[in-house]
Amino acid sequence: MNALEVHDLTVSYGDIRAVKGISFTVKQGEIFTLIGANGAGKTSTLRALSGMLKYGGKVVYQGAEIDDIAADKRVGLGLAHVPEGRGIFGNLTVMENLKLGAWLRKDKTGVAEDLERGLTAFPRLRERKDQAAGTLSGGEQQMLAVARALMSRPKTLLLDEPSMGLAPKLVQDIYRVVREINAQGVTIVLVEQNANLALKIAHSAAVLETGSISLTGTGAELLSDPRVQAAYLGA
Amino acid sequence: MEYFAQQAINAIQLGAIYALIALGYSLVYGVLTMINFAHGDLFMVGAFFCLIIASLFPLPFVVILVLVMLSTGFLGALIERVAYRPLRSAPRVSAIITALGCGLVIENLVSSLSPYAKPMPALFSVTGYNLGGLSISSLQILIIGVSILLMVGLDFFIRRTSFGMAMRAISFDSRTVPLLGIPLNKVISVTFLIGAGLGGAAGMLYGLAYPVIAASMGVLVGWKAFIAAVVGGIGSIRGAVVGGFILGLVEVMTVAVLPSTYRDLIAYSLLLVILIFKPYGLLGKAPNQKV
Numbered sequence: 001m002n003a004l005e006v007h008d009l010t011v012s013y014g015d016i017r018a019v020k021g022i023s024f025t026v027k028q029g030e031i032f033t034l035i036g037a038n039g040a041g042k043t044s045t046l047r048a049l050s051g052m053l054k055y056g057g058k059v060v061y062q063g064a065e066i067d068d069i070a071a072d073k074r075v076g077l078g079l080a081h082v083p084e085g086r087g088i089f090g091n092l093t094v095m096e097n098l099k100l101g102a103w104l105r106k107d108k109t110g111v112a113e114d115l116e117r118g119l120t121a122f123p124r125l126r127e128r129k130d131q132a133a134g135t136l137s138g139g140e141q142q143m144l145a146v147a148r149a150l151m152s153r154p155k156t157l158l159l160d161e162p163s164m165g166l167a168p169k170l171v172q173d174i175y176r177v178v179r180e181i182n183a184q185g186v187t188i189v190l191v192e193q194n195a196n197l198a199l200k201i202a203h204s205a206a207v208l209e210t211g212s213i214s215l216t217g218t219g220a221e222l223l224s225d226p227r228v229q230a231a232y233l234g235a
Numbered sequence: 236m237e238y239f240a241q242q243a244i245n246a247i248q249l250g251a252i253y254a255l256i257a258l259g260y261s262l263v264y265g266v267l268t269m270i271n272f273a274h275g276d277l278f279m280v281g282a283f284f285c286l287i288i289a290s291l292f293p294l295p296f297v298v299i300l301v302l303v304m305l306s307t308g309f310l311g312a313l314i315e316r317v318a319y320r321p322l323r324s325a326p327r328v329s330a331i332i333t334a335l336g337c338g339l340v341i342e343n344l345v346s347s348l349s350p351y352a353k354p355m356p357a358l359f360s361v362t363g364y365n366l367g368g369l370s371i372s373s374l375q376i377l378i379i380g381v382s383i384l385l386m387v388g389l390d391f392f393i394r395r396t397s398f399g400m401a402m403r404a405i406s407f408d409s410r411t412v413p414l415l416g417i418p419l420n421k422v423i424s425v426t427f428l429i430g431a432g433l434g435g436a437a438g439m440l441y442g443l444a445y446p447v448i449a450a451s452m453g454v455l456v457g458w459k460a461f462i463a464a465v466v467g468g469i470g471s472i473r474g475a476v477v478g479g480f481i482l483g484l485v486e487v488m489t490v491a492v493l494p495s496t497y498r499d500l501i502a503y504s505l506l507l508v509i510l511i512f513k514p515y516g517l518l519g520k521a522p523n524q525k526v
């Protein structure tokens with residue numbers, strides 16, 4: 001069974017058609033990346049998958065159609081989304097942000113363990129756990145956004161440009177974390193403008209161009225594809 | 236001096252009631268950035284619910300209070316569900332007009348059912364106490380005590396429970412909230428339930444303190460509490476409390492030293508001055524710096 005099957009997905013904003021009927025499959029346990037330039041429709045695609053936006057077409061998650069399922073219920077199915085811009089609640093403390101990530105869970109001891117694990121994985125967050133999250137740096141906020149999404153124990157994690165606005169060192173850190181999460185069996189759908197990085201860690205990938213998929217392949221294939229190199233890798 | 240101390244008791248009582256109402260405006264504003272202009276009429280409905288329940292069943296004060304809060308709370312949540320939710324993505328002004336409209340519908344419904352002002356029955360026999368020359372009644376103690384208890388309870392709820400956390404999260408960024416599995420609409424409904432429930436409690440307490448109630452009683456008091464919420468910093472829970480008490484204090488103290496016709500003039504001039512120096516209110520923060 002595939003983690004996600006997307007059939008003829010369309011997203012429109014009024015008359016603007018941002019995603020024009022794309023189809024792709026994400027296999028269980030892989031890192032799938034969707035790369036593309038500004039305005040290609042990457043964020044719109046992820047928002048459709050998590051149910052933030054109305055869309056056309058069909059999304060099958062873990063073998064079942066989820067089109068009629070609201071965004072908050074999709075989280076309960078194990079589909080978590082770290083949105084563009086991170087979506088941290090700046091008025092809440094770091095700890096409160098993490099706790100909200102576990103909203104749907106009833107197993108108190110499991111949640112406490114996961115909180116502890118999250119704070120151990122991200123020592124910077126532990127140092128700042130009682131601080132308002134709005135005072136964190138961009139990199140720390142990104143860590144918090146990922147840690148918070150993990151609190152729901154997702155089976156599939158949608159990540160929207162986790163490297164955005166971060167220094168190269170922090171980008172390396174985030175990507176290391178993404179690989180670790182994947183190594184623990186979480187399927188990853190990664191959206192990036194930073195094609196070089198994303199393709200290096202991706203098992204499979206697709207290129208999105210103004211709302212349509214123009215190329216698909218393994219990460220390595222796209223990395224060496226001359227068209228990708230010319231358009232996205234500055235080669 | 237004794238005279239002022241006596242007036243201070245009255246000020247605290249009035250301020251506590253304003254604060255309870257102001258909390259409802261602030262809570263709803265926090266989650267929807269919308270002013271619930273029907274809130275003053277929910278306050279009025281609370282007084283009438285108390286009258287109805289008390290004249291049908293001889294129940295203890297606390298039971299009536301809980302019933303009034305629940306019934307007014309559900310009415311508030313119902314209004315949100317049928318009137319505000321469909322307009323959530325409509326232009327702001329539509330939501331404002333709808334809220335004003337809901338308030339007018341409620342007020343006129345009540346005035347058509349009860350065209351004349353009605354006396355509020357006493358729920359228990361009030362006794363007066365003498366504290367070193369100051370007189371305070373058991374009703375005043377009850378009103379102040381209940382209000383403070385409700386405020387402390389609300390503060391705890393907002394700060395310590397996960398529902399309270401979700402309400403604060405919504406006030407910061409409602410789009411992200413469902414991505415954590417949090418049912419946005421349910422939290423908003425509960426927010427209205429609490430806000431309207433507090434308004435209903437305030438209506439009941441106000442009706443007991445000034446025991447003649449009428450369909451129009453929510454208009455002026457509602458506006459005043461709204462102003463108190465803005466002066467305290469709309470969206471801020473503690474701000475609403477501070478604003479309510481300041482307003483009660485200024486009103487009562489103005490009347491204590493000047494002819495009562497000056498009351499509103501002085502009270503609102505002062506509040507306007509506060510807003511000039513603190514445009515977001517005393518405890519309010521500029522948008523998206525709410526911490």
Ligand SMILES: Nc1ncnc2c1ncn2[C@@H]1O[C@H](COP(=O)(O)OP(=O)(O)OP(=O)(O)O)[C@@H](O)[C@H]1O
Pocket residue numbers: 013016017018036037038039040041042043044045084193
């Ligand atoms: N809320 C909106 N209203 C109208 N148009 C929108 C909205 N959001 C996105 N769009 C348009 O949809 C198209 C796709 O946007 P989207 O945000 O999905 O692109 P993206 O690939 O994520 O871009 P970026 O790399 O800059 O984040 C763009 O042309 C954008 O202008």
Ligand SMILES: [Mg+2]
Pocket residue numbers: 042043044084
């Ligand atoms: Mg984007």
